[in-house]
Structure formats: C-alpha cells, structure tokens
Amino acid sequence: MRRFLLTVFLLVSLVVLGAGGWGLWWVYQPLRLSAPTVELSIEAGTLPRGVAQAVKDAGVDVHPELLYLWFRVSGQDRAIKAGSYELEQGITPHKLLAKLARGEETLRAVTLVEGWNFRQVRAVLLKEEVLKPDTKGLADDALMNLLGRPGQHxxxxxxxDTYTYARGTSDVAVLKRALRAMDKRLATAWAQRSPEAAVKTPDEALILASIIEKETGKAADRTMVAAVFNNRLRVGMPLQTDPTVIYGMGAAFDGNLRKKDLQTDTxxxxxxxAGLPPTPIAMPGKSSLLAAVQPAPSKALxxxxxxxxxSQFSASLEEHNRAVNKYQRGQ
Structure with a gap:
C-alpha cells in the first residue's frame, strides 16, 4: 500500500511539474493574431476574465480561460488597466500582460499648425476618427464656456503643436492641453518683453504675434516684421496688413483680396x-510670440x-516705393 501511494504521489508530482514546465514555456511563445496588428479595447471596470475574453475577441488565437489563468497566476491580474492597445505579431502572453499592466496604450496624434485659425482647428479635430467629438455642434462661445474661459474669444x-491622445479621448481634453500650452508660452514670452515693445499687455502681444505669424514668409524675417508693426503702433500709423482684412472677411474670402475688400470696414x-485688431487672427508659434515682445532694433515702417x-524692409515711403517697383513690378 505504501509503495502504491508513493507511486501515485510521484505520478502526480510529474504531472504538476510537467504542467508547470509547459505553462512556463507557453507564456513566452508568440500568440497567433488574425492580422499583422489587432486593436484591443478594454473598458473601465472590466474584470480579468473579461479582459481575457476581449483579447480573444480582438483576433488573438488564445483560449480565454488559459489566458485568464496566466493573469491570476502572475499576480498582476488586478494591475491590468483599461485603455486602447495595439497588439503586433510576435507578442507573447508574458509581453501582453506586461503591456496591459503598464497601461501602454496606443496613442494617436493630431497636429495643430502654426498660422491656423480656430475654424481650421475645429475641422481637423472633427476628422480624428478615434477622438470623441464632445464639442461637435457647439458654438464657439459655448465651447469656451466648456473649457472654463467664458467670454474669451x-x-x-x-x-x-502635436498632441497625443488615446482612443476615446474627448476633443475637449486636447483643446484644454493646447489652451494651457498657449497660456504657458505666452507668459514665458511676456516675461522676456523688451522695453522697446509697443504692446502693453500679454493679450496685445498675442494679437500682434498672430499677425507676425501670418505675415512672415521666412522665419529669419520675424523680428523685422515685428519691428515694422511695433514702429507703426508707436507713431499711430495704421498697420495696413492684409491677413487681418482676410480674417475679417471670414468665409466670404475666396482667395483673392480686392481693393473693395480693403475699403470694407470690419x-x-x-x-x-488704427491700432491692433480686437482679437488674434491665427495661432502664433513660439518664435512669433517672442518676436512680438522682442522686435528687431530698426526704424523700418x-x-x-x-x-x-x-521681405525687403524700408524706413521711408520713398524707399518702399522703389522696393515695390523692383520686386513687385519688375521696374
């Protein structure tokens, strides 16, 4: 009887050891995917067993109960985080669990381009298919209320800048990040304001920076363009800048700016x-913000x-007319 029990014990031990060895081997073996890359979405509150089933449903050839057992045995089953993940060929159960436990979500990116106006910003956000369109249909003033800036244009x-986000992120979250980023950039630029700068407040600096952004063809010209507008503001001379007129025309602008447009008041x-327009006309980048508060030392008007x-810069109308004849009329 004793020999029989010993034999049974040895057989059970071998089975357990064999199963353990196979399990250790299995967690390091690549899982088969239905495509080169599959997307896995885990909703908040999903239990480990549900996560295992979600992996199967996403297109991974794995037995959910076996995967769930691995989650439990590892001790990290409760560390799994909700989110959106990309699983690629070659991923193993070990790497899969590590990714889920660390919350290594798949991030998308949207780029807001220097010089864009807010209409363009809203349009590009709406095109982001995995970004939750919570601002869709909202008027601009309602949107700014939602962002905590009531009454601000x-x-x-x-x-x-380029902003990353996970699938299902609200467009409100992206806008809040961009809003805070501009607050920070503007404050940094304002702290470096030159005594020669004509702008008197950070808001004025933002408005001027937006004009500089739209008027500059080459980055190297920014501080000189800033100098022209700075000098005009100081002597009370109208800025006479086409981009502000175009902005005031809104959707009516068809790509051609005519004399009658310059004579139509907005x-x-x-x-x-005279002076600065009531609001910015576009999103200025860091260089334009700095140029607005640190114009080049120049008398150009x-x-x-x-x-x-x-651009060719001139300090007098006579010089400017000669430059216009040379560069615009070929005379």
Missing part, C-alpha cells in the same frame, strides 16, 4: 482702423515681398 488661444480691417519668401 477662442482665436489664437491654442498653442500649435473690426479687423487695419487699413481703416514698410516691407514688401521679394518673391522668394523673404
């Missing part, structure tokens, strides 16, 4: 109105494009 208030027509993206 949205134009120029968002910093142009709050943004800097040919007819005019500039004209040379045709290669750069």
């Amino acid at each position: 949205p134009e120029g208030r968002f910093f142009p 709050p943004w027509n800097t040919y007819l109105r 005019y500039f004209v494009g040379r045709g290669d993206g750069t």
Whole structure:
C-alpha cells in the first residue's frame, strides 16, 4: 500500500511539474493574431476574465480561460488597466500582460499648425476618427464656456503643436492641453518683453504675434516684421496688413483680396482702423510670440515681398516705393 501511494504521489508530482514546465514555456511563445496588428479595447471596470475574453475577441488565437489563468497566476491580474492597445505579431502572453499592466496604450496624434485659425482647428479635430467629438455642434462661445474661459474669444488661444491622445479621448481634453500650452508660452514670452515693445499687455502681444505669424514668409524675417508693426503702433500709423482684412472677411474670402475688400470696414480691417485688431487672427508659434515682445532694433515702417519668401524692409515711403517697383513690378 505504501509503495502504491508513493507511486501515485510521484505520478502526480510529474504531472504538476510537467504542467508547470509547459505553462512556463507557453507564456513566452508568440500568440497567433488574425492580422499583422489587432486593436484591443478594454473598458473601465472590466474584470480579468473579461479582459481575457476581449483579447480573444480582438483576433488573438488564445483560449480565454488559459489566458485568464496566466493573469491570476502572475499576480498582476488586478494591475491590468483599461485603455486602447495595439497588439503586433510576435507578442507573447508574458509581453501582453506586461503591456496591459503598464497601461501602454496606443496613442494617436493630431497636429495643430502654426498660422491656423480656430475654424481650421475645429475641422481637423472633427476628422480624428478615434477622438470623441464632445464639442461637435457647439458654438464657439459655448465651447469656451466648456473649457472654463467664458467670454474669451477662442482665436489664437491654442498653442500649435502635436498632441497625443488615446482612443476615446474627448476633443475637449486636447483643446484644454493646447489652451494651457498657449497660456504657458505666452507668459514665458511676456516675461522676456523688451522695453522697446509697443504692446502693453500679454493679450496685445498675442494679437500682434498672430499677425507676425501670418505675415512672415521666412522665419529669419520675424523680428523685422515685428519691428515694422511695433514702429507703426508707436507713431499711430495704421498697420495696413492684409491677413487681418482676410480674417475679417471670414468665409466670404475666396482667395483673392480686392481693393473693395480693403475699403470694407470690419473690426479687423487695419487699413481703416488704427491700432491692433480686437482679437488674434491665427495661432502664433513660439518664435512669433517672442518676436512680438522682442522686435528687431530698426526704424523700418514698410516691407514688401521679394518673391522668394523673404521681405525687403524700408524706413521711408520713398524707399518702399522703389522696393515695390523692383520686386513687385519688375521696374
């Protein structure tokens, strides 16, 4: 009897050891996927057994109960985080659990481009298929209320940059990040304001920076463009900048700016109105923000494009007219 029990014990031990050895081997073996990459979405509150089933449903050839057992045995079953994940060929049960426990979600990215207006920002956010469109259909003022900025005009208030987000993230979250980023960039630039800068408040700096952004063909010209507008503001000379007129026209602008447009009054027509317009006209980048508060030391009051993206700057109307004849009329 004793020999029989010993034999049974040995057989059970061998089975357990064999199962343990197979299990150790299995967790390091690549799982078969239904495609080169499959997307796995785990909702908040999903229990480990449900996670295992979700992995199977996503297109991974695995027995859910076996995967669930691995989650439990590892001791990390409660560490699994909700989110969106990309699983690629070659992933093993060990790597899968590590990814889920660390919360290594698949991140998407959206880029807000320097010089864009808020209408363009909203349009690109709506095109992001996995971004939750919570601002869709909201008027701009309602959107700004939602962002905690009631009464603030949205134009120029968002910093142009690339923002990453996970599937299902609200577009409100992306806008809040861009809003905070612009607050920080503007404050940093304002702290470096030159005594020669004509702008008197951070908001004025933001407005001027947006004009500089739209008027600059080459980055190297930014501080000189800033100098022209700075000098005009100081002497009370109208800014006379086309991008502000175009902005004031809104959707009516068809790509061609005509003389009658320059003569049509809007709050943004800097040919007819002195000083800065009431709001920014686009999103300025870091360089334009700095240029607005640190204009180049120059007496220039005019500039004209040379045709290669750069500008010719002049201190007098006579010099400017000669530059216009040379670069615009070929005379």
